[in-house]
Amino acid sequence: MKFFIDSANIEHIKEIASWGILSGVTTNPSLVAKEGKDFKQVVQQICELVNGPISAEVISTDVDSMIKEGKEVSTWHKNVVVKLPTIPNGLAACKALTSQNIKVNMTLCFSVNQALLCASVGATYVSPFVGRLDDINQDGMSLIRDLAQVFSIQKIKTEILSASIRHPAHVMDSAKAGAHVATIPYPIFKQMIQHPLTDKGLEKFLADWNEVMLKMPSHSK
Numbered sequence: 426m427k428f429f430i431d432s433a434n435i436e437h438i439k440e441i442a443s444w445g446i447l448s449g450v451t452t453n454p455s456l457v458a459k460e461g462k463d464f465k466q467v468v469q470q471i472c473e474l475v476n477g478p479i480s481a482e483v484i485s486t487d488v489d490s491m492i493k494e495g496k497e498v499s500t501w502h503k504n505v506v507v508k509l510p511t512i513p514n515g516l517a518a519c520k521a522l523t524s525q526n527i528k529v530n531m532t533l534c535f536s537v538n539q540a541l542l543c544a545s546v547g548a549t550y551v552s553p554f555v556g557r558l559d560d561i562n563q564d565g566m567s568l569i570r571d572l573a574q575v576f577s578i579q580k581i582k583t584e585i586l587s588a589s590i591r592h593p594a595h596v597m598d599s600a601k602a603g604a605h606v607a608t609i610p611y612p613i614f615k616q617m618i619q620h621p622l623t624d625k626g627l628e629k630f631l632a633d634w635n636e637v638m639l640k641m642p643s644h645s646k
């Protein structure tokens with residue numbers, strides 16, 4: 426499973442990219458608005474930081490404007506993936522864009538049927554929102570499991586991009602369920618790498634080393 430960061434914050438993206446684990450980035454209008462900066466500039470800055478698919482979402486909802494906007498954002502950088510909402514007009518726009526070899530990530534997906542429709546219009550990614558299903562007392566992760574099963578049976582090439590991830594267990598469960606990608610908020614990456622036994626173990630290794638080795642006449646670190 427590939428790791429994307431779900432963020433439009435340049436410092437956060439830079440930090441996680443420096444770990445060497447990032448394969449891409451997803452943004453959405455809420456995340457971009459939170460930064461209060463020019464959309465195009467933010468996307469282009471992100472593209473300089475991460476060499477992988479960078480999702481940039483359109484804000485139009487009628488087909489022609491979605492296509493126009495999608496084409497425009499796709500010119501910003503070769504790695505830009507146009508993000509469209511999973512609505513009827515989104516399907517039509519997806520079909521038009523993918524037929525021109527523009528990659529599309531279909532977002533706000535909450536059911537297997539929605540995902541099948543997205544796949545049938547050539548979406549490169551479909552983004553099921555795990556956390557928001559959990560929010561309404563439905564099991565978000567079972568959607569990822571169902572999609573992995575259905576896409577495998579149907580030999581669908583569209584990648585399952587597990588989104589709306591709220592805690593580290595969502596990441597692990599997405600991997601177990603067969604998601605191709607998980608897009609993860611910055612604080613969750615920090616939680617994923619942290620383990621008290623790692624910290625305690627490292628502290629002890631270094632203390633043991635220093636206790637003996639630093640007392641040797643010709644110690645080397």
Ligand code: G3P
Nearest residue numbers: 431453556557588589590
């Ligand atoms: O990738 C979608 C994500 O940004 C939505 O997350 O936590 O707002 O449901 P959330």
